[in-house]
Amino acid sequence: MPISLSVNGSKHEVDVDADTPLLWVLRDHLALTGTKFGCGRGLCGACTVQLDGTPTRSCLTTVGAVAGRDINTIESLVEQQPDLVEAWVSENVAQCGYCQSGQLMSAAALLATNAAPSDSDVDAAMAGNICRCGTYGRIKKAIHRVAEGRR
Amino acid sequence: MRAPELRNLSRRNFLVSSGALVVGTYAYTSGFNPALASNGSELAPSVYVAIGTDGVVTVTCHRSEMGQGIKTAVAQVVCDELEADWEKVVVEQAEGDARYGDQNTDGSQSIKNFFVPLRNAGAAAREMLAQAAADEWGVPVAECEARDNAIHHAASSRSKSYGELVPAASALAVPTNPTLKARQDWQYIGKGQVHVDARDVATGVAEYGADVSFPNMAIAVLAHAPSLGASPVAVNLPDAVKANPNFIGVEMIEATPAPIGFNPVGSVAVIAKDTYTGIKIANEIEATWSKSPNATFDSDAFQQQLRDATAKPGKVWHEQGDANAALDEAQDKVEAVYETPFLSHAPMEPPVAVANVIDDSVEVWAPVQDPQTTRNTIVQAKGFALDKVKVTPTLLGGAFGRKSKPDFVLEAVELSRRLQRPIRVQWTRENDLQYDYFHAPSVQRYEATLGDNGMPTAWRQRTAFPSIMSTVAAPNMVEPANWELDMGFTNTPYRCPNQTIEAAGLPAGVRIGWLRSVCNIFHAFGANVFVDELAEKAGTDPIDYRLAMWNGMDVVAGALPSEPGHEFKIARLRNVLKRVRANSKWDEKISAGVGIGVAVHYSFKSYVATVIEVDKDDPNYRATRAYMVLDCGTYVNADTCRAQMEGAVVFGLSGAQRAKLTFKNGGIEQTNFDGYLVARMPDAPEIHVELVDSTELPAGVGEPGVPPIAPALSNAIYRAGGGRRRSLPLI
Numbered sequence: 001m002p003i004s005l006s007v008n009g010s011k012h013e014v015d016v017d018a019d020t021p022l023l024w025v026l027r028d029h030l031a032l033t034g035t036k037f038g039c040g041r042g043l044c045g046a047c048t049v050q051l052d053g054t055p056t057r058s059c060l061t062t063v064g065a066v067a068g069r070d071i072n073t074i075e076s077l078v079e080q081q082p083d084l085v086e087a088w089v090s091e092n093v094a095q096c097g098y099c100q101s102g103q104l105m106s107a108a109a110l111l112a113t114n115a116a117p118s119d120s121d122v123d124a125a126m127a128g129n130i131c132r133c134g135t136y137g138r139i140k141k142a143i144h145r146v147a148e149g150r151r
Numbered sequence: 152m153r154a155p156e157l158r159n160l161s162r163r164n165f166l167v168s169s170g171a172l173v174v175g176t177y178a179y180t181s182g183f184n185p186a187l188a189s190n191g192s193e194l195a196p197s198v199y200v201a202i203g204t205d206g207v208v209t210v211t212c213h214r215s216e217m218g219q220g221i222k223t224a225v226a227q228v229v230c231d232e233l234e235a236d237w238e239k240v241v242v243e244q245a246e247g248d249a250r251y252g253d254q255n256t257d258g259s260q261s262i263k264n265f266f267v268p269l270r271n272a273g274a275a276a277r278e279m280l281a282q283a284a285a286d287e288w289g290v291p292v293a294e295c296e297a298r299d300n301a302i303h304h305a306a307s308s309r310s311k312s313y314g315e316l317v318p319a320a321s322a323l324a325v326p327t328n329p330t331l332k333a334r335q336d337w338q339y340i341g342k343g344q345v346h347v348d349a350r351d352v353a354t355g356v357a358e359y360g361a362d363v364s365f366p367n368m369a370i371a372v373l374a375h376a377p378s379l380g381a382s383p384v385a386v387n388l389p390d391a392v393k394a395n396p397n398f399i400g401v402e403m404i405e406a407t408p409a410p411i412g413f414n415p416v417g418s419v420a421v422i423a424k425d426t427y428t429g430i431k432i433a434n435e436i437e438a439t440w441s442k443s444p445n446a447t448f449d450s451d452a453f454q455q456q457l458r459d460a461t462a463k464p465g466k467v468w469h470e471q472g473d474a475n476a477a478l479d480e481a482q483d484k485v486e487a488v489y490e491t492p493f494l495s496h497a498p499m500e501p502p503v504a505v506a507n508v509i510d511d512s513v514e515v516w517a518p519v520q521d522p523q524t525t526r527n528t529i530v531q532a533k534g535f536a537l538d539k540v541k542v543t544p545t546l547l548g549g550a551f552g553r554k555s556k557p558d559f560v561l562e563a564v565e566l567s568r569r570l571q572r573p574i575r576v577q578w579t580r581e582n583d584l585q586y587d588y589f590h591a592p593s594v595q596r597y598e599a600t601l602g603d604n605g606m607p608t609a610w611r612q613r614t615a616f617p618s619i620m621s622t623v624a625a626p627n628m629v630e631p632a633n634w635e636l637d638m639g640f641t642n643t644p645y646r647c648p649n650q651t652i653e654a655a656g657l658p659a660g661v662r663i664g665w666l667r668s669v670c671n672i673f674h675a676f677g678a679n680v681f682v683d684e685l686a687e688k689a690g691t692d693p694i695d696y697r698l699a700m701w702n703g704m705d706v707v708a709g710a711l712p713s714e715p716g717h718e719f720k721i722a723r724l725r726n727v728l729k730r731v732r733a734n735s736k737w738d739e740k741i742s743a744g745v746g747i748g749v750a751v752h753y754s755f756k757s758y759v760a761t762v763i764e765v766d767k768d769d770p771n772y773r774a775t776r777a778y779m780v781l782d783c784g785t786y787v788n789a790d791t792c793r794a795q796m797e798g799a800v801v802f803g804l805s806g807a808q809r810a811k812l813t814f815k816n817g818g819i820e821q822t823n824f825d826g827y828l829v830a831r832m833p834d835a836p837e838i839h840v841e842l843v844d845s846t847e848l849p850a851g852v853g854e855p856g857v858p859p860i861a862p863a864l865s866n867a868i869y870r871a872g873g874g875r876r877r878s879l880p881l882i
Contacts, residue, residue, distance in 0.1 A: 024425065036548070092345050092791075127833050133798045140835075
């Protein structure tokens with residue numbers, strides 16, 4: 001039974017069970033491999049996408065539940081928030097990089113709703129995104145830098 | 152679906168097919184081969200660098216990239232000597248091949264071992280380009296200056312770009328002993344540089360193992376045996392599974408008998424057309440398993456056995472004077488037992504591997520730390536000929552040592568061979584936690600008596616832990632090996648005229664492996680907390696106490712001979728400790744009663760001192776600030792070194808605060824990040840890093856920041872009023 005999805009502004013039809021997690025539809029059926037698999041239980045944040053602007057763990061979100069909603073993935077970020085991508089590059093935020101798609105999607109959502117996040121705002125918004133390489137300090141610095149740049 | 156890009160392989164195909172080319176027999180090679188340079192469209196005097204007629208400089212990085220920035224650092228070194236324009240540099244990842252020299256990206260030694268060889272590679276190319284220009288202009292080569300991807304002759308105001316010089320340069324002989332730049336002329340080495348993959352990562356296009364796809368590829372998701380050594384006997388497939396159009400089949404993989412080495416454990420592999428179908432069905436099938444001797448393994452019981460082992464004499468590794476007599480009679484000694492649990496690597500990218508077996512050849516794309524060992528393991532286990540096995544490391548989504556063990560690659564190779572199609576083996580997080588090569592649990596017992604001046608007069612230290620050797624070498628090799636003990640125990644800087652150092656080992660019922668800084672983790676913990684306890688008993692500041700203990704010491708010996716140029720020098724340990732004291736305003740904070748702790752450790756030839764401050768008002772003693780001082784000798788990327796220290800603080804806090812794995816009935820009790828608790832953004836302190844400016848030889852960066860974190864935290868918690876905590880996890 002085909003399901004209609006809107007991803008990064010484009011429409012797609014996918015023929016999958018409605019209970020398939022959005023993560024695997026993105027990766028295996030739409031070739032959008034920027035969104036990563038880290039835990040499958042919504043505990044690590046690597047799979048974070050945006051659903052109508054809200055950061056969402058795509059490993060726990062069924063594709064049936066998001067038909068017709070606006071889904072945005074990391075692949076659209078460089079167009080939507082280029083200054084965020086630039087800050088990530090110039091601050092040399094990433095080490096292995098595997099968690100960073102999720103980190104960026106959470107950060108982008110934070111900055112879209114809070115123009116001047118405090119350190120504890122950042123902590124709260126980003127607590128769901130694990131980084132085993134330990135880049136938290138640079139992530140926080142990049143977020144503050146982007147917020148300041150926009151003010 | 153995206154097939155891996157076929158990069159311009161003409162140069163590498165030439166090398167692979169010319170099997171007779173031997174580029175040196177050294178493990179750390181400059182990769183020179185005269186034959187490489189004679190291709191007119193490219194100047195490639197070394198396996199590590201090639202310049203095209205378009206002036207593009209292709210640097211080949213032969214070490215695996217796992218976030219430690221090695222691709223960037225390798226390029227910085229080559230390009231500095233080459234006098235290349237950074238904007239013209241492209242970095243490619245090498246496949247596993249002995250022509251590159253050692254590729255085991257482990258032990259924090261990529262730059263240490265390849266700094267000079269890489270410099271030679273860049274310098275040789277530079278000299279050839281200068282000579283080509285000199286020949287064309289009819290001027291002395293000494294008047295030709297290399298700068299910004301071109302050769303310049305100031306006297307006649309002539310310049311030629313590298314691209315233009317490539318045809319002539321590639322006809323010249325390769326200088327195998329080129330002149331290297333003076334340190335004061337370095338442009339890239341020693342400076343910061345944004346990582347070459349930074350933009351790809353931030354835009355979601357960086358390619359990891361799970362992103363590699365082939366037509367006709369099937370996905371395998373595995374249910375591994377309930378305990379180590381069990382093999383699947385039968386699988387029951389519910390009708391709904393059989394009816395699923397995306398289900399392809401199941402395969403059973405036998406357990407590998409001990410010593411397992413890097414071979415797979417027993418499993419049932421669910422083969423499917425897509426990953427989610429594989430994951431879903433792997434959870435739905437029922438399998439029966441053979442009996443395993445490890446089915447009764449219990450981590451609490453094991454920890455007690457380790458404790459018991461430290462309560463009696465172990466193998467003596469160092470004996471000076473007579474510590475036993477003094478300690479056994481002492482009325483007033485300081486005695487402490489320090490314990491650390493099993494830990495897991497848990498890189499963000501779970502193990503994954505793509506293998507494509509076609510007839511008698513196999514190609515692998517996987518996040519492996521050592522593509523040569525991966526090839527060799529495939530050859531030994533699966534009977535392929537070495538020249539028919541190709542392994543290309545993908546960008547590793549974190550490793551910390553887990554991906555040195557290519558068991559997950561062997562699974563993919565086996566399944567691809569059986570199914571005669573490309574296979575991606577995708578481990579889940581549950582797979583990853585259940586079948587890690589775990590960081591060994593340990594118990595250490597320290598005892599000392601102090602003289603009137605507070606300095607130790609007798610000292611006995613015992614360590615007990617399961618050796619990595621029993622997993623990788625032979626099952627009966629359970630006693631700690633000399634290299635494990637020289638990770639902070641037999642090479643302790645804390646010496647005493649009557650001192651005994653002993654070790655004991657026991658077999659564990661799970662695989663043991665090396666995890667970022669390895670046995671340094673628990674040995675630094677025991678040593679640095681014990682010295683704090685001695686300092687307290689002596690009524691002395693813990694930094695002053697260490698300095699006093701090191702008075703008059705020069706080089707610290709260990710169980711293994713020193714590596715020339717990398718001797719463990721007390722002067723450097725003293726220096727980082729003094730620097731962190733200053734940076735952290737230690738004395739002022741001690742007087743003010745701040746919850747602050749210090750630790751210092753030498754590992755992988757580098758020296759790190761740490762001060763951590765905790766929040767006294769937080770019942771969990773959250774770390775608020777961390778000060779790190781790193782002496783790693785000569786370094787390449789200053790920003791990477793800082794980032795590695797920042798990352799080590801967070802990684803070390805994870806291992807110290809809440810992380811603990813437990814086993815019952817041979818199986819792990821923690822299944823995901825809800826049970827294995829790692830540091831998150833709110834746990835990260837403010838981190839200050841100082842890099843010691845040094846002309847010493849390059850030493851390790853990736854691991855040395857980790858060992859001092861847990862003891863500094865424990866010491867800080869003590870001073871914050873949280874009591875003396877001698878067991879990890881601390882919270």
